Amino acid sequence: MKKTLLGYIPEESPVYQLHPLTRVMFLLIVSIYPMLVAAPEWNLALTVLILGLLVYAKVRMNTIKNYIPIMGSMGFIILISYTIFGGYEPSYIPIGHLGSLTLYFQPIRWAIVTYMRLIPMIFVVIFFFSTSRERDLIVALRTLRVPFAMTYLVGMGLRSVGMVMEDFQIVREAEKARGFDTRGKSLFYKLRKFIMYIVPLFGLALRRSEEFSNALTARAYTFRGLLNQQKRADYVLSHYHLSFVDYIFIFTLILALITLVILRYHYGLMGVESTVINKLVLQ
Amino acid sequence: MEIVRIEDLRWKYSEAREYTLKGVNLFLEEGKFLGIVGPNGAGKTTLVYTLNGLIPYRYNGIKKGRVFIYGHDTEATPVEKLTSWVGLVFSDPEAQFTSMTVEDELVFGMENIGLDRKEIKARLEWVTELTNTASLLEKPPYELSGGQKQRVAIASVLAMKPKLLIMDEPTSMLDPIGRETIFEVIARLKQEEGITIIAIEHNLELLAAVADDMALLNDGQIIFQAQTREFFNNYDLLIANQIYPPEVTQMAGILRKEGYWPGSLPLNIEQARKQISKSLVRAV
Amino acid sequence: MAAYIDVQNLSYSYPDGTLALRKVNLRVNNGDFLALIGQNGSGKTTLSKCLNGILKPTDGTVLVDGFDTSTASVAEMVRRVGYVFQNPDHQIFNSNVYDEIAYGPRNIGLREAEVKDRVIEATRVVGLKDEHLSVHPFFLPKGLRQRVAIASILALRPKVIIVDEPTTGQDMYQSFEIMNFLTELHEKNGHIIIIVTHDMPIVARYAKRVVVMAMGQIIMDGPTAEVFSHPEELSKSFVKPPQITRLGQSLLTYGFPPNILRVEEMAAVVKEKMVFTP
Numbered sequence: 001m002k003k004t005l006l007g008y009i010p011e012e013s014p015v016y017q018l019h020p021l022t023r024v025m026f027l028l029i030v031s032i033y034p035m036l037v038a039a040p041e042w043n044l045a046l047t048v049l050i051l052g053l054l055v056y057a058k059v060r061m062n063t064i065k066n067y068i069p070i071m072g073s074m075g076f077i078i079l080i081s082y083t084i085f086g087g088y089e090p091s092y093i094p095i096g097h098l099g100s101l102t103l104y105f106q107p108i109r110w111a112i113v114t115y116m117r118l119i120p121m122i123f124v125v126i127f128f129f130s131t132s133r134e135r136d137l138i139v140a141l142r143t144l145r146v147p148f149a150m151t152y153l154v155g156m157g158l159r160s161v162g163m164v165m166e167d168f169q170i171v172r173e174a175e176k177a178r179g180f181d182t183r184g185k186s187l188f189y190k191l192r193k194f195i196m197y198i199v200p201l202f203g204l205a206l207r208r209s210e211e212f213s214n215a216l217t218a219r220a221y222t223f224r225g226l227l228n229q230q231k232r233a234d235y236v237l238s239h240y241h242l243s244f245v246d247y248i249f250i251f252t253l254i255l256a257l258i259t260l261v262i263l264r265y266h267y268g269l270m271g272v273e274s275t276v277i278n279k280l281v282l283q
Numbered sequence: 284m285e286i287v288r289i290e291d292l293r294w295k296y297s298e299a300r301e302y303t304l305k306g307v308n309l310f311l312e313e314g315k316f317l318g319i320v321g322p323n324g325a326g327k328t329t330l331v332y333t334l335n336g337l338i339p340y341r342y343n344g345i346k347k348g349r350v351f352i353y354g355h356d357t358e359a360t361p362v363e364k365l366t367s368w369v370g371l372v373f374s375d376p377e378a379q380f381t382s383m384t385v386e387d388e389l390v391f392g393m394e395n396i397g398l399d400r401k402e403i404k405a406r407l408e409w410v411t412e413l414t415n416t417a418s419l420l421e422k423p424p425y426e427l428s429g430g431q432k433q434r435v436a437i438a439s440v441l442a443m444k445p446k447l448l449i450m451d452e453p454t455s456m457l458d459p460i461g462r463e464t465i466f467e468v469i470a471r472l473k474q475e476e477g478i479t480i481i482a483i484e485h486n487l488e489l490l491a492a493v494a495d496d497m498a499l500l501n502d503g504q505i506i507f508q509a510q511t512r513e514f515f516n517n518y519d520l521l522i523a524n525q526i527y528p529p530e531v532t533q534m535a536g537i538l539r540k541e542g543y544w545p546g547s548l549p550l551n552i553e554q555a556r557k558q559i560s561k562s563l564v565r566a567v
Numbered sequence: 568m569a570a571y572i573d574v575q576n577l578s579y580s581y582p583d584g585t586l587a588l589r590k591v592n593l594r595v596n597n598g599d600f601l602a603l604i605g606q607n608g609s610g611k612t613t614l615s616k617c618l619n620g621i622l623k624p625t626d627g628t629v630l631v632d633g634f635d636t637s638t639a640s641v642a643e644m645v646r647r648v649g650y651v652f653q654n655p656d657h658q659i660f661n662s663n664v665y666d667e668i669a670y671g672p673r674n675i676g677l678r679e680a681e682v683k684d685r686v687i688e689a690t691r692v693v694g695l696k697d698e699h700l701s702v703h704p705f706f707l708p709k710g711l712r713q714r715v716a717i718a719s720i721l722a723l724r725p726k727v728i729i730v731d732e733p734t735t736g737q738d739m740y741q742s743f744e745i746m747n748f749l750t751e752l753h754e755k756n757g758h759i760i761i762i763v764t765h766d767m768p769i770v771a772r773y774a775k776r777v778v779v780m781a782m783g784q785i786i787m788d789g790p791t792a793e794v795f796s797h798p799e800e801l802s803k804s805f806v807k808p809p810q811i812t813r814l815g816q817s818l819l820t821y822g823f824p825p826n827i828l829r830v831e832e833m834a835a836v837v838k839e840k841m842v843f844t845p
Contacts, residue, residue, distance in 0.1 A: 321738075322738045322740055322741075323710065323736075323737065323738045323741060324708070374736075428607050428608060429607050430607075452736075455735060455736055456735060456736075457607075457765070458606050458607050458765045458805065458806075459765060459767060459805070459806060459807050460606060460805040460806075460807075461607065485738050485739060488810050525738070525739070525740040526739070527739040527740075529810060530768060530809060530810040530811040530814075530830050530833075531810055531811065531814050533830045534811060534814075534830045534833045534834045534837070537830065537831065537834040538834050538837060538838060541838070543837070543838055543841055552810060552813055552814050552817055555814050556814060556817045556818060559818060559821075559837060560818065560821060562841060563821055563840060563841070
């Protein structure tokens, strides 16, 4: 098992064959697809495809269920904001009543379209973070010749998130050990008390940052650049090579993107007017 | 050849009321292993910060007196140059990790001093063999045990091939076995690589077994510096400065006070056992 | 006699699936001064956190003074078992020492007059001075921050005090100071003390009873002298008796006992044997 940013996946997962850059390209390009496509059925198809890839990559599927509540509440918020707060236009077609409230077809359709755009995007992000390690992200960035200091900050950011989460856990335990009890208290009370957690986290971060910058100096690192102005060796990149499969993969992703643009804007396919929902409801 | 010379060094952090170092004099020859002991707050960490340039470059304060590394005054030498001579391992390995895999951690310093990929690869092999970390290369630091973390921290500094390796309480967070693995690494470094080492350590049982020289720092001054055996023979002076020698040394120290211990004080179980059994055999 | 803390078939696994404790049984009694030892990752910290309900059992039960930790309220627990974390910086929330120590008593709903009494008492017991009370704890040196952490637990007046790694990062003299202070609490005020530590000389000198853990289980449990006289057994948890005990064990053939715990004891034994020197 290898630890990825979102969990563990087995050593023998076929995703490791791909260059980290390919995985980052997958994240960046595939998350554009749903923005081009309005018809929900196509985005549903894309979601199914990504789920298939998750299975293929041997990601533990029971971790996916952790995200279902978020997806559910997002759907609810989108539905409310399009219907109740969606306003009214004369072209709207009424389809029913909910008490004194009249329901119109177009806002509900837009809610579904928007929601079905978000779902594949979420799964693309889940796919990337459950198949990649922090190191993969950095390797990809360096392959793209992003300056070292920037990739380094990304890495440090990710690392400090882990440390803060760990501290947060201990701080919560320490609060509890001092009789702090949120059971049966209001949400407002909990939020107000949340500040309490922040104080020690800041204190710890302050102390750490001093140690950390000392450690950087001790390892001869200066943000001004290298000691003797030579090019950085980027040793980690010597482990990775873009293979033929990677080129094919990236090429396919870009080709699909171009095809989508042409289909959508030249032939007008996969738009909101051509969705099956229209056909079902309007007939 | 001398590697460190400190002359009447005084240092006051700008936010502090009193001087932390109050006139330190110290001399260290290349290839030697110096152990520094002293109660908390004596200025031990501050002292080693003056050797790799953290003081005065990263901290504000008042500095008097001079520190020389290979005859170069640290105040007139760029910090990058000092850090390539002097490697410093901090007491909390967690705080000095800057990467998400052990390999990146080891490579980081080597890239900073501008080594090429071939040299990095060669040194990786050398340093992981020496510190027994080869099997850890792929792991993220938070999956390591305390002893492994500290070995990685030492390896990451060692990979830059410093002339002088300083370790600030390298075993304070470890369990007894973790401690022993660190001292095994230190013993190998001394024997096989001949690196000059300074170690600050509260655990004198392990330190006494490997150090050539010992220095006692208290209240900002070096009270006493001597060869290890002679150092621990001054039992009363150490106790007076709140330093507790290895337990077998303490025992012999108590006995000597009452006139029961002939000869010098033992530093380890083996020496103590021999001295005790010899006198018991004579008794029979 | 009923145990004050009764751990029965306790198992604990972390959310990521790691099984940290497997079917542990332990009885902590009145009058115990107990050291929990074992290698890093042996489960000793997890066990100690289960003793006051910070962690709830995955399986089995932990009874404290008759209360089941998995159903008892936080307030009921903290009045009985106090837990001092290793790094005081994890538990300092307030902007001055007084409020920091008063935090626990206020949480369990005491009146302000009572809170004040307890703060004053706890401050006195740990040896903090009055002028420290108005200081921001962040700016105190580490040794004093640790005392603030202990005082903030003492103010809850728990019967049991658990201290995680009390001597890490302290020099020997400071370690002795902290341990003498815990001994005083134990002897004068009748607290049950549990320390979780790697420091064997400290265990040998201060603990009355030692519980050794390995792989999430208790492998040894007994009086300190008894536990340390079985070095081969201890090595299963990668623990070694203190140096002075090992010296005694290397001299068994000369009739030295295998369970010497303190330097002074060893000196006395050697002296006694050498008395016959002509």
